[in-house]
Amino acid sequence: MTSRSDPRHGLSSASKVEQDSLCKGAFLAQQGIPSRGSADATKGTERHELEEREVPLEDIVDDEDRECSRRARASLEYVREKLNIPDSSTISRELRFWLKDGDEELLSGQVDYVETWDKTALIADYKMLYGIHASAHNNVQLAAYAALLKHEWKEIETVYAALIEPFGEPRLSTVVFTSGELEKKISELIKLYRVVYSGIAERTAGHRQCKFCRALGICPEARTYVMELINE
Numbered sequence: 507m508t509s510r511s512d513p514r515h516g517l518s519s520a521s522k523v524e525q526d527s528l529c530k531g532a533f534l535a536q537q538g539i540p541s542r543g544s545a546d547a548t549k550g551t552e553r554h555e556l557e558e559r560e561v562p563l564e565d566i567v568d569d570e571d572r573e574c575s576r577r578a579r580a581s582l583e584y585v586r587e588k589l590n591i592p593d594s595s596t597i598s599r600e601l602r603f604w605l606k607d608g609d610e611e612l613l614s615g616q617v618d619y620v621e622t623w624d625k626t627a628l629i630a631d632y633k634m635l636y637g638i639h640a641s642a643h644n645n646v647q648l649a650a651y652a653a654l655l656k657h658e659w660k661e662i663e664t665v666y667a668a669l670i671e672p673f674g675e676p677r678l679s680t681v682v683f684t685s686g687e688l689e690k691k692i693s694e695l696i697k698l699y700r701v702v703y704s705g706i707a708e709r710t711a712g713h714r715q716c717k718f719c720r721a722l723g724i725c726p727e728a729r730t731y732v733m734e735l736i737n738e
């Protein structure tokens with residue numbers, strides 16, 4: 507299963523936690539099925555890179571890319587000001603955190619923006635394309651990022667998490683996690699991925715989990731689900 511050239515080491519990632527929770531067999535079902543890249547995905551990656559490299563706005567050629575970065579930076583600054591973050595804070599971008607059970611890796615997540623001070627962290631996840639995303643309070647991916655950070659950086663007691671959607675409505679939503687909440691999420695994730703990687707996890711079809719599943723075209727459970735919807 508493990509490939510060292512793969513930054514995820516052949517494992518699932520925080521962006522897949524919602525799918526893995528809803529259909530525990532989805533990870534296994536998608537093995538060996540390549541993902542099809544899209545122009546949208548490429549554009550999203552390019553815009554993330556502009557933030558990772560902190561490219562000055564005046565150097566961003568494309569008008570929409572520049573507006574995307576301008577809005578993303580304004581939202582981030584708004585949160586930072588609200589939190590009154592000291593100048594002594596430490597900022598990292600595109601940092602990958604790992605969830606392990608003992609020495610065994612189970613899950614990772616690469617966080618767009620991480621800032622720490624005292625025993626507190628701010629993380630931000632950018633959604634750089636048009637589209638509808640669960641806001642911060644209901645965002646499973648964001649909660650997974652916070653849990654992964656806490657798992658690696660045990661001294662952190664509070665994690666503020668911001669979902670920044672430059673072209674969304676709202677453009678910014680936030681949530682805060684306490685140490686206790688994150689410890690609980692870590693336990694839940696370990697339990698979930700013990701099942702996901704068991705090799706016998708059941709498939710459960712549904713709109714949210716099947717929509718972006720690479721196994722959709724060959725999955726009997728999904729086919730039955732669609733037929734039941736048609737016959738309703």
Ligand code: SF4
Pocket residue numbers: 529531532535709710711712715716719720721722725726727728
């Ligand atoms: S298509 Fe749906 S039911 Fe089938 S493996 Fe993927 S998520 Fe699960």
